[in-house]
Amino acid sequence: MAERFEVVVVGAGPAGLAAALTLARAGVEVIVFERGEHPGSKNVMGGVLYRHPTEAVVPGFYHQAPLERPVVEQRLWLLTGEAALTLGYKDMVFAGEPFNAFTVLRARFDRWLADQAVAAGALLINETVVEDLLWENERVVGVRTGREGGDVRAEVVVLAEGANSLLTQKAGLKPDGINTNQLAVAVKEIIALPREKIEDRFNLEEGQGCTIELLGEATKGMLGTAFIYTNKDSLSVGVGVLLASLVRRRLNPNDLLEHLKSHPMVRSLLAGGESKEYQGHLIPEGGYQAVPKLYGNGVLVVGDAAMLVNGVHREGSNLALTSGLLAARTILAAREKGDYSEANLAPYRRALEESFVLKDLKKYQGASFFFDQNPQFFTLYPGLLSRAAREFLTVDNVPKRAKQKRILREITAARSRFQIARDLYSLWRVMG
Amino acid sequence: MAGEPAPVSWELLGAGRQLAGALKVELAGVLLGQGVEGLANEAWAYGADRVYLVEDPVLGPYRTAPYARALVELVQRYRPEILLLGATSMGRDLSGAVATALGTGLTADCTALNIDPATRLLEQTRPAFGGNVMATILCQRHRPQMATVRPRVMPLPPRQEGRQGELVRVGIDLKEEEALATVLEVIEEKGKAVYLDRAEIVVAGGRGLGSRENLRLLEELAGVLGGTLGASRAAVEAGWLPPEYQVGQTGITVRPKVYFAIGISGAIQHLVGMQNADVIVAINKDPEAPIFKVATYGIVGDFLEVVPALTEEFRRQLAARST
Amino acid sequence: MLQMVVCVKQVPDTAEVRINPRTNTLVRAGVPAILNPYDAHAVEAAVQLKEKYGGQVTALSMGPPQAEEVLRRALGMGADRAILLSDRAFAGSDTLATSYILAAAIRAIDRETPVDLVFCGKQAIDGDTAQVGPGIAARLGFTQLTYVMAIDGVDLEKRQIQVQRKLEDKREVIRGRLPALLTVVKDLNELRYASLPALIRAARATITTWSKDDLDLDPASIGLKGSPTSVRRIFAPPARPGGELIPGEPRQAAAILVAKLVQTKIIADK
Numbered sequence A: 001m002a003e004r005f006e007v008v009v010v011g012a013g014p015a016g017l018a019a020a021l022t023l024a025r026a027g028v029e030v031i032v033f034e035r036g037e038h039p040g041s042k043n044v045m046g047g048v049l050y051r052h053p054t055e056a057v058v059p060g061f062y063h064q065a066p067l068e069r070p071v072v073e074q075r076l077w078l079l080t081g082e083a084a085l086t087l088g089y090k091d092m093v094f095a096g097e098p099f100n101a102f103t104v105l106r107a108r109f110d111r112w113l114a115d116q117a118v119a120a121g122a123l124l125i126n127e128t129v130v131e132d133l134l135w136e137n138e139r140v141v142g143v144r145t146g147r148e149g150g151d152v153r154a155e156v157v158v159l160a161e162g163a164n165s166l167l168t169q170k171a172g173l174k175p176d177g178i179n180t181n182q183l184a185v186a187v188k189e190i191i192a193l194p195r196e197k198i199e200d201r202f203n204l205e206e207g208q209g210c211t212i213e214l215l216g217e218a219t220k221g222m223l224g225t226a227f228i229y230t231n232k233d234s235l236s237v238g239v240g241v242l243l244a245s246l247v248r249r250r251l252n253p254n255d256l257l258e259h260l261k262s263h264p265m266v267r268s269l270l271a272g273g274e275s276k277e278y279q280g281h282l283i284p285e286g287g288y289q290a291v292p293k294l295y296g297n298g299v300l301v302v303g304d305a306a307m308l309v310n311g312v313h314r315e316g317s318n319l320a321l322t323s324g325l326l327a328a329r330t331i332l333a334a335r336e337k338g339d340y341s342e343a344n345l346a347p348y349r350r351a352l353e354e355s356f357v358l359k360d361l362k363k364y365q366g367a368s369f370f371f372d373q374n375p376q377f378f379t380l381y382p383g384l385l386s387r388a389a390r391e392f393l394t395v396d397n398v399p400k401r402a403k404q405k406r407i408l409r410e411i412t413a414a415r416s417r418f419q420i421a422r423d424l425y426s427l428w429r430v431m432g
Numbered sequence B: 001m002a003g004e005p006a007p008v009s010w011e012l013l014g015a016g017r018q019l020a021g022a023l024k025v026e027l028a029g030v031l032l033g034q035g036v037e038g039l040a041n042e043a044w045a046y047g048a049d050r051v052y053l054v055e056d057p058v059l060g061p062y063r064t065a066p067y068a069r070a071l072v073e074l075v076q077r078y079r080p081e082i083l084l085l086g087a088t089s090m091g092r093d094l095s096g097a098v099a100t101a102l103g104t105g106l107t108a109d110c111t112a113l114n115i116d117p118a119t120r121l122l123e124q125t126r127p128a129f130g131g132n133v134m135a136t137i138l139c140q141r142h143r144p145q146m147a148t149v150r151p152r153v154m155p156l157p158p159r160q161e162g163r164q165g166e167l168v169r170v171g172i173d174l175k176e177e178e179a180l181a182t183v184l185e186v187i188e189e190k191g192k193a194v195y196l197d198r199a200e201i202v203v204a205g206g207r208g209l210g211s212r213e214n215l216r217l218l219e220e221l222a223g224v225l226g227g228t229l230g231a232s233r234a235a236v237e238a239g240w241l242p243p244e245y246q247v248g249q250t251g252i253t254v255r256p257k258v259y260f261a262i263g264i265s266g267a268i269q270h271l272v273g274m275q276n277a278d279v280i281v282a283i284n285k286d287p288e289a290p291i292f293k294v295a296t297y298g299i300v301g302d303f304l305e306v307v308p309a310l311t312e313e314f315r316r317q318l319a320a321r322s323t
Numbered sequence C: 001m002l003q004m005v006v007c008v009k010q011v012p013d014t015a016e017v018r019i020n021p022r023t024n025t026l027v028r029a030g031v032p033a034i035l036n037p038y039d040a041h042a043v044e045a046a047v048q049l050k051e052k053y054g055g056q057v058t059a060l061s062m063g064p065p066q067a068e069e070v071l072r073r074a075l076g077m078g079a080d081r082a083i084l085l086s087d088r089a090f091a092g093s094d095t096l097a098t099s100y101i102l103a104a105a106i107r108a109i110d111r112e113t114p115v116d117l118v119f120c121g122k123q124a125i126d127g128d129t130a131q132v133g134p135g136i137a138a139r140l141g142f143t144q145l146t147y148v149m150a151i152d153g154v155d156l157e158k159r160q161i162q163v164q165r166k167l168e169d170k171r172e173v174i175r176g177r178l179p180a181l182l183t184v185v186k187d188l189n190e191l192r193y194a195s196l197p198a199l200i201r202a203a204r205a206t207i208t209t210w211s212k213d214d215l216d217l218d219p220a221s222i223g224l225k226g227s228p229t230s231v232r233r234i235f236a237p238p239a240r241p242g243g244e245l246i247p248g249e250p251r252q253a254a255a256i257l258v259a260k261l262v263q264t265k266i267i268a269d270k
């Protein structure tokens, strides 16, 4: 005598919660399972939460949600051994409504988002792992959890289980096993630092935040990025690189993070901070080509589990929220017809194609492969650019024209003009 | 009380003496039990001016109801400014009942007591939130001001042999039926830490020991010094030592002459249990470990090398002195 | 049949509470709130007795509306119903006022069906006072049994309970008259892993909320007004001043340290 709900959502991350909240508001009986102690307790995201897609799920969320700081400045650092070439954009427009993005601590934000879903009528069951799907006549009819009396039947199951998508594999939507070329590994540390110190060191007004993305030596030249985000009274510092390159280089992610933290330019930003927590996580970065089948009879997959991550722009939560929302709308439409078979869930894919989610992934579909095949962007160029900058900025009575010549000579010695031109052209092809 | 009085009782008399001095009032002790009159001498020796004695068969084994009634009646008759009890299981059991019956405030588990000279109020300081925070608490309008005091935090006052005081015998009409409970049996727990809280030398190990086998090095050091082993919670959780050996917020508070902290980082919850040691020796391979901030002496190094060297040196130098 | 009430408190996870050294205020923002760990064992004990002797378990908590969460937790563990005492007028209550309010609620429950047993945790990990349990017992005139580490049995005929109490270096076997109030330690039991139907029931349950007007209370005895103690200040634990680092190779350093300790007679020969 299993429990019965209209919809089961597996995973209380942004994707699952967006779906649950939308469904509950429409009066659907929905139950959400989360294996962590609380939503967000297992989450590792940096993270930057984007205002626009979040508002589509909870209008005006920034009036109540636990956010850290609005992001007013984004910086990009090309790191070499001792130096960094930096690039940034600061815009005070981002400091006020309607805002652009916020830094968040997911342990807090997800809990809040879950509270909204519960208030709307969703049932949230924490500390419960969904271990398997229940099938009947080749359709998914529910889930089996790890608790006594743990079966729940449902019309539709929404898989929002994140990157480690075992159930999506069991549902036959995605090939089994791990493809190291489609997964990045990220490790992150939260480092406590007093508010005033953060604002001083990062040159911020009270309460405002910034993000730094780091390339080059930050990942020992591997395909990936590192980040430093300012929270209220802590920093989130992390590195993510493609699993395949880690395996190839026989490195472990912890070493990368230590390497990053010991860089002189990073060290001074973190000095005196107290490490609060340390976590590692997978990020699906296979891009457009890796997106699995997104629906089946009685089942839909959303968020990271559906590989909906934009690796180039470090976006994930926004794609997760949006996919959860679109999945819920698809379910509501299917509910009208009283039929949750594959054909009635197919509009979910179309809705994603029409939204920024799959459009963006399509745009960058070649990026991951491209950078993997062209490591010079992460190994060679940061160093060259940085040396060029050092040369140019060092005041040593060498005339500027002579300096420029020397720089050019050095660069072309490392890579021919032809090669550089080709690199730039292909970079523009992939990213433009 | 039945059996042996908890040593914290004498520590309370030491603390009480100072408070009574600041307020210029008398210091009295309370003896409840059966056949406990002899302890009055001890109370005087540790500083009491007066002892209130209630002896009654109902007060034989400790039970909350009759003890609470007796103490409440004493307070109502003699109206003390301040009432202190030891923060032992029994003391906390009794104080909660008594404070409620008297309708007055009670501060648990104090680690410092002071009189504010301006207001004559008792400032009661205690750890809260798992030792992350200290709070000073006042009881402004109700009397008595009641507190339980953590054992081994206040120094034991010097014993003044032969010091005499006044004995006030009080009769209270107690009935066995009102005791509500019967003690059937008292089982001594064997294999308990050998009075860690009274040890003069504690050799404590933490997660840094790495394994239960390495405990042997600490045992050898403790053996040479006649010390007792102690542990951080991490070492207890690893199963290297039983819970009775845990020093700290959720363990025992110690006040030894020397405390060796070996492979212990010095988390605040550990520090609150040992920072009243006269001397703290820290051995840790991480020069940044917070334990060094409180240590009288610190050695940065691997305990696998440092501890055997210490044991050998103690053996050598102590032998040299005694010849 | 046993009518039981378990007092459960929502507490901040004290592992994460810190003091802001500049303002000397508690940094509680974002610190997760949990069911006081000892109270979980109290719920488990009551549910086990219900399974053995029959009866009903009511979980009772005083706190802000968010404290509902710990009541749901108790329901998931097998409590039959939950009551939240929530009112602005309760805010600022110390242990005396808290035990007054909780006792008044238990009296109200007692009027429906007489209460046999009240359970509390040994102490709440935020205040660590261990005073609320004895306070409730004193007000209700119940037999007070603290630090209970084992429940040997209940005699419904004779209206007695036999328990073992955990004291510093001994264990006490004690028999008490019902009604009784027990405060429990963690050794008492292992917490169960709740079944899914129980969790779903708990998530769906409506939780009764009582405000000050639902209880028979003297306004002068609740909240800040009813609390004889007040916090004068809170501060970060003072650091003991550090001493010297002894440099050198292990053997050298050991020799210097031992000499210091032995010469100053801090460690003398036994």
Ligand SMILES: Cc1cc2nc3c(=O)[nH]c(=O)nc-3n(C[C@H](O)[C@H](O)[C@H](O)COP(=O)(O)OP(=O)(O)OC[C@H]3O[C@@H](n4cnc5c(N)ncnc54)[C@H](O)[C@@H]3O)c2cc1C
Pocket (backbone or CB within 6 Å): A010, A011, A012, A013, A014, A015, A016, A033, A034, A035, A036, A039, A040, A042, A043, A044, A045, A046, A047, A048, A049, A050, A128, A129, A130, A131, A160, A161, A162, A163, A167, A186, A187, A188, A238, A240, A281, A282, A283, A302, A303, A304, A305, A308, A309, A314, A315, A316, A317, A318, A320
């Ligand atoms: C280091 C790092 C930094 C990032 N930075 C950013 C950033 O700055 N901005 C951004 O937008 N994105 C960022 N991302 C990506 C972002 O975290 C994800 O895209 C987003 O969290 C995906 O949401 P989701 O709901 O699909 O999955 P998740 O957030 O992973 O949620 C899945 C949930 O399901 C639960 N679960 C899994 N399996 C089961 C099961 N069988 N039973 C029950 N529960 C289960 C998990 O415990 C988890 O809570 C970052 C990721 C990482 C790792």
Ligand SMILES: Cc1cc2nc3c(=O)[nH]c(=O)nc-3n(C[C@H](O)[C@H](O)[C@H](O)COP(=O)(O)OP(=O)(O)OC[C@H]3O[C@@H](n4cnc5c(N)ncnc54)[C@H](O)[C@@H]3O)c2cc1C
Pocket (backbone or CB within 6 Å): B129, B130, B205, B206, B207, B208, B209, B231, B232, B233, B234, B235, B246, B247, B248, B249, B250, B251, B252, B262, B263, B264, B265, B266, B267, B268, B269, B270, B273, B283, B284, B285, B286, B289, B301, B302, B303, B304, C014, C015
């Ligand atoms: C509510 C609460 C109550 C608590 N109560 C207590 C309590 O009562 N008592 C208690 O102790 N803790 C308590 N804790 C836990 C406390 O916070 C710490 O986690 C604990 O004290 C850490 O123990 P540790 O120092 O042994 O381990 P760690 O912090 O892991 O430190 C190990 C140390 O060993 C050093 N080390 C490693 N190898 C070597 C070597 N070969 N030679 C020399 N040094 C080495 C390391 O540098 C490190 O400093 C409590 C925590 C909470 C939240």
Ligand SMILES: Nc1ncnc2c1ncn2[C@@H]1O[C@H](COP(=O)(O)O)[C@@H](O)[C@H]1O
Pocket (backbone or CB within 6 Å): C007, C008, C009, C010, C036, C038, C039, C042, C060, C061, C062, C063, C095, C098, C102, C119, C120, C121, C122, C123, C124, C125, C127, C128, C129, C130, C131, C132, C133
């Ligand atoms: N606000 C409260 N609501 C319910 N029970 C409480 C409350 N405060 C304390 N208790 C109970 O009293 C016990 C001891 O708390 P304390 O005296 O605060 O250490 C707790 O373990 C709870 O069982």
